[in-house]
Amino acid sequence: MLEHQDGPLIVQSDMTVLLDYEHPMAEEARRKLILFAELVKRPGNWHTYKMSSLSLWNAASTGMDAASIIDSLKQYARYGLPGVLETNIRILMERYGKLRLEISEGKLLLYGEESLLHELAGHSVIAECLQERINGGTWEVSPEHRGQLKQELIRLGFPVIDLAGYHTGEALSVALRHVTKQGRSFMLRDYQHQAVNLFYKEGTIQGGSGVVVLPCGAGKTIVGIAALARLNSATLILTSNATSVQQWKEELLDKTTLLPSEVGEYTGSSKQVRPVTIATYQILTHRKSKKDSFSHMKLFSERDWGLIIYDEVHLLPAPVFRMTADIQATRRLGLTATLVREDGCEEDVFSLIGPKQFELQWKTVEAEGHIASVKCTEIRVPLDQGISELYHSSEKRSRARLAAENPGKVTVVRQLLERHQGTPTLIIGQYLDQLHALADSLAVPVITGELPQQERQSLYEQFKAGDVPVLAVSKVANFAVDLPDAAVAIQISGSYGSRQEEAQRIGRILRPKGGLNEAWFYTIVTDDTSETEYAARRQMFMLEQGYQYELEKR
Template identity: 50%
Template sequence: MNSAPAPAPVSAIPGPLIVQSDRTVLLEVAHPLAEDARHDLAVFAELERAPEHIHTYRITRLGLWNARAAGHAADDMMATLEKYSKFPIPQSVSVDIAETVARYGRLVIERDNEGVLTLTATDSAVLAEIARAKKIANLLFEKRGDNSFVMQPWARGELKQELLKLGWPAEDLAGYTPGTPHEIALDHSGGFALREYQDHAVANFFEHGSGVVVLPCGAGKTLVGAGAMATSKTTTLILVTNIVSARQWRAELLKRTTLTEDDIGEYSGQLKEIKPVTIATYQILTARRKGEYAHLALLDALDWGLVIYDEVHLLPAPVFKLTADLQARRRLGLTATLVREDGREGDVFSLIGPKRFDAPWKEIEAQGFISPASCFEVRIDLPHQERLEYAASADDARYRLAASAPAKLDVVRQLVAKHEGERILIIGQYLDQIDELAEALDAPQLTGATSVDDRERLYQEFRDGTTKILVVSKVANFSVDLPEATVAIQVSGSYGSRQEEAQRLGRLLRPKESGLPANFYTLVTRDTVDQDFAQNRQRFLAEQGYSYTILDAHSLDAAAA
């Protein structure tokens, strides 16, 4: 009797990638090496589409330069493609990757012995090319030899922006002001220490001077900031998304460092304290009075040696202009995703700095530092009359009609009953929808109109279990620490925002004392723009290695079981 042939070893199976000459890369999701390939590919390629079976990545110039700045060579990237590709790599792609990566570092910003800023090129032809560009010529002062220009002393940030637009990213080696010394150390009492990846993030940041650290929500980005402060031991300005975030930063710094209450100031709409460590909101920094930025003096109020940008992917556009003037100060950006909905990733790269460290979500999850999560999309049908109203509506009204469909309320009730006793976040975009949900579930609600004191009270009641269900608007997306949340039900969102998906999933990823798994539900109205936008948001889930299950609202209980 013949036995069945032994399965081919994994190494003998053709790889899961198809690399195409237009710089797109197709990933076969069901392939046994798909997870490994996704992990390695994400270093330098961006996920564009993520349907069920084949995911499409694109190799972009900015992705290659970010990878190069984080220490990955062109040969490393080519080795990844060759290792996992089913077919030979198109010669044009190999050449493009090598030549694009080689552009990084061909121009270097330095400071000479007299402290004068210079722009130096590895060859005179590159320097001649960029010097002819009108916007760049105005930023250069005088030629110095064949391969160097003296820069305008104020032009460090703007020059990097303009060079990136021309496709010549400059490596900034001009150094930083040390700032006013201020003693800061991590408090290791109770056995506290930075995790290995947090230590690596701090070390990589300081090796290169400035840049962005990418870590999942719940992986301790605040502690990376604290580690950077303890290394630099200097006055520090921390910019955050809102007052709640500012106060969470303050509490974490008091808990994990040797800083005292007298060392830390809050600069917001409520308080105007300037101390050796000052935590300010983006909102106050962009506030205008009579057409002028009213609080711009904060940027020079002390001789800051370190500026930390929390949630750098949400940095308001006006702050980029202000940051262009902060290039002499060390800058650390913290984020869960480099994706910006306004497409200004290039400004993050040139003004905050390139990516210096990242750790994929699934990798941190495998180490036990963030909770595993199951993701579900629950599809709901519009009743016939509402379908007719949707069809007759203008384009700009259709999303709201679909996203706030009354049928979603019954599904929320079912999911709340299914997870009875767990701590549940219900997230909506529209205030009237939030009102309706809160009333139907007899649960407190939290929106932009909720006072800061009430927000902190509700968050604390949720943390300690007094409140089990909290209905929130997008104000809860950012920098809110709710470690015991195990269920999030996303009823509506900001169109197709991938960064919002990152923040909302992140609310669930803190490790749980309860040991319960995390479940993330998105309610989507079938065959509408709501479903179209959901596909874009789900690209983020796929990018991080999460799969999602589609459930039908009519058979929710059976399908979920």
């Protein structure tokens, strides 16, 4: 492999990699890097990536090996690789595949090297899951502990390849339509087809559980529906909110041969359990009080599901993980646009739902024209003298709010609205006071949680029709699936350092536009305050996806 003395990467022994973003080869290096490392910091033009056991195992699960990772690093490393790092990568990558779960003669067996198994069995949590030592390299596992075992082993640093297979579940005859109910012709896109194939892994026992990562608007629902049609079995679909439940149902009826009587909604208002059932995470985790049990979890066993689809798997709540640990013999498909969680439960997604099976970079979908190309800009606004003094004399928590609600942001918003006059624009903010004040001074309607659904709908309609060109929205924008698409989004404040929120808000303007297929995202941040740090953290996921934020100062 060719080595460049002046490459864009500085590779350090603590598993971090610095990427010089100004370097001419930065882009191609980044494309390689994101396959096995995660962006953690971005001070100036140096982006800090970090390899973790999880980022390496996700890479391993999609077929990479230690050699190809080391080659990629060597190819772009400015000063070569520290020897200890090479060894670390090899050790971690070799761990993927050292332990296997398989079924033999009706018994669930854990295979591995004798010394390793001996050591692991010494941990009480592991011992609990193991039944009997068959021989040095084989232990019998109690089937009900299949999930817990995988979860505990990954915590100890040893991922398990689960080849124990799945039960088929109740049969259900379903096919994709070539012409939808609405009369449009319908075909899976290449990447959707590929995603289903990689999830299912025809002819092997390895497929059948894992996560598919596709950007907003790239048709995750279609991937789920195609998986369902491939498996032809009763399916439970879990998703984040009621609107999304309806959308799944509409898509299922529109694009498959399923009959309305075969698709059920399991929500607060209706509790249908049908061959295909769609439920919210909320109802599964709902309890009257803290000491009650999760009575709706019985939905998992109410029917013989052959497939469970976890939509928005990055939002999956902890109690559902616990249930999922118990149903490891059921096929599981996780869908998400951002596999980052803000609660650090990525390991549980990996061990209980499954490893990442397919990921499409946002920029790839953009290049194919399926989503708009977004120009991101961070605009720094100074804090007025008076407020600045107040800021410096305040407690840390009131500071964040002072910076976020900087009245100087209004002028910038006004300028941006002029710049993009005639283009549908969303103004998105975190604080109701701020939104109302801004909307008043700009004479723009506001949508917050207080506004009744009917009035929201009516504003959405007017926005779609172009009668209302600018709409101010609160955090409802994070959840509302039916919020119309826009071409410009102006973020005036957001919740701390949430990478997901940033991605979601940008997702609002991704739907393909005619013509140049362009969209604009502006994030307005108060200069010289902690808000700049939060803004930087928020941008991490988008930067990882290859987006760049231009910086404007006022």
